[in-house]
Amino acid sequence: MKIVVLAGSIVGSKTRTAAVTAIEMLQNKYPQHDVTLLDLADYTVEFSDGRNYFEYDGDTKLVAETVMGADAIILGTPTFQASIPATLKNIFDLLPVNAFRDKVISMIVTAGTSKHYLMVEQQLKPILAYMKAHIVPTYVFIEEKDFLRKEIVNDDVLFRLERLVEDTVLTVEAYEGIRKKQDEEYDF
Amino acid sequence: MEQYRINPSKGMEFGLYSLGDHIPNPLTGDRVSAQQRIHELIEAAKLAEQAGIDVFGVGESHQTYFTTQAHTVVLGAIAQATNDIKITSSATVLSVSDPVRVYEDFATIDLISGGRAEIVAGRGSRVGAYHLLGVDLQDYEEIFEEKLELLKKINEEERVTWQGEFRPPLENAQILPQPVNGTIPIWRAVGGPPASAIKAGYMGIPMMLTTLGGPAINFKHSVDAYREALEQSGFDPATLPIATTSLFYVADTTKEALQGMYPHINGGFIAIRGGGYPKQQFAQAPDTRDALMVGSTQQIIEKLLYQHELYGMQRFMAQIDFGGVPFEKIMKNIEIIGRDIIPAIKKYTAK
DSSP, rough: OEEEEEEEEOOSSSHHHHHHHHHHHHHOOOTSSSEEEGGGGGGGOOOOOOOOGGGGGGHHHHHHHHHHTTTTEEEEOOOBBBBBOHEEEEEEEEOOTTTTTTTTTEEEEEEGGGTTTTHHIIHHHHHHTTOOOOOOOEEEEEEEEEGGSEEEEHHHHHHHHHHHHHHHHHHHHHHHHHHHHHHHHHHO | OGGGTTOOGGEEEEEEEEEOOOOOTTTTTTOOOHHHHHHHHHHHHHHHTTTTOEEEEEEEOOOOBOOOHHHHHHHHHHHHSSSSEEESOOOEEEGSOOHHHHHHHHHHHHHHHSSSSSEEEESSSEEEEEEEEHHOOGGHHHHHHHHHHHOOOOOOOOEEEOOOOSSEEEEEEOOOOTTTTTTOOEEEEEESHHHHHHHHHHHTTOOEEEEOBBBBBGHHHHHHHHHHHHHHTOOGGGOOEEEEEEEEEEESSSHHHHHHHHHHHHHHHHHHSSOOOOOHHHHHSSSTBBSEEEEEHHHHHHHHHHHHHHHSSEEEEOOOOTTTOOHHHHHHHHHHHHIIIIIHHHHHHHH
């Protein structure tokens, strides 16, 4: 199973911290799976211009192809102006319609205050649903006060992240089972 | 219809078209050479003619996995190799070419073929040609409208005086050679949503509508919108033909058709679009109401008649070679089309 943990911002540290924590949990619990961190801060990604995702060059091609090659994506996003950052939206814009068909996506959201706790429901989930993702319904919302010097210090958040990581892997397995059962019915 | 060389009394026309895609056969991983692929296209056109197929089209796409970028040259070879079958582009990406050169090419193909050439002009669904040939995608809409208008004017007028934004002006210019009967049928290639169909209607130009899959009824909006726009612009819809196109695979049984087509359509989609064709959706495709042309001979006949009832089109164009389909399968499809499908379709649609 290929799992990509994507940190969707090019500034700040909270989302990256949460993403790295998720990676460590994945590696401890599921050493057999192939886990990749894509922190957009490490790449220079072009704006989408309508090309196929594999026709870009450099970082843009690498990021888009890594996302498209994943079985599961754990999306980490901060909250900018009551929504996701433009850098993350650009990743979606680079990909084709139905890009997330047969992929599982779970979400980790960071924000300055609790006022944004529904941002994911209103802003992010509709995009993922449109792109045909199997969305893990429960996400982990992390506030400013849950971090101290680039570490998560709230045990509740850590427990929830553990459950998110587990749900992500189990959901991929469940959908693999469904697909297998479906495919057995087809004789082509 | 006569102006477009369509005779409704003979029933709906059946055509084949290719984008000249050059994708490995997913079953073997082998890819024939570009030379062989082009020769097989010319051979397929000859077989199509022998099978009684009405039209053969070749399109251009300027990127990896394609081989007929110079589609007019291939059409010229087909013109020479055949005697009766109509020859069309499917489509010509007009936005990246000079309409004068396009007209010269097709008028020449018309002369070589003895009056069998047609042009289907489109904007292209892939952007490769724009980057390669230095056309700004920013002008995607306007450049096509302007060039199509000019192409139509060249077709209609003996001497052309014209001025626009994307090409130097023409002053009483004579565009030579002239086609056999003075004009060539020129169609507009239209994708799924109605917006482009409406533009074809405003211009009063025949429409070739792609219906690549999903419920056939969804494309009726575009057909209705086209005819409505024609009327609004003072054209009589009864005088302007519509063609529809789809991916196509026929076999003796449904199972054989599904098994025969799936690896190619799935592999082709992965190569060109970066994502495969969902099996669940494909399993629904043999249903009469689905636009994707896959199934047994009888199922295909029923689909075509159902769509003819829905759209009232004058021509159907099938793409039978998408996704590295080996030539023996192409020959088998042409054989069934000629032997069983065309006689049935003509019988029911002739007026």
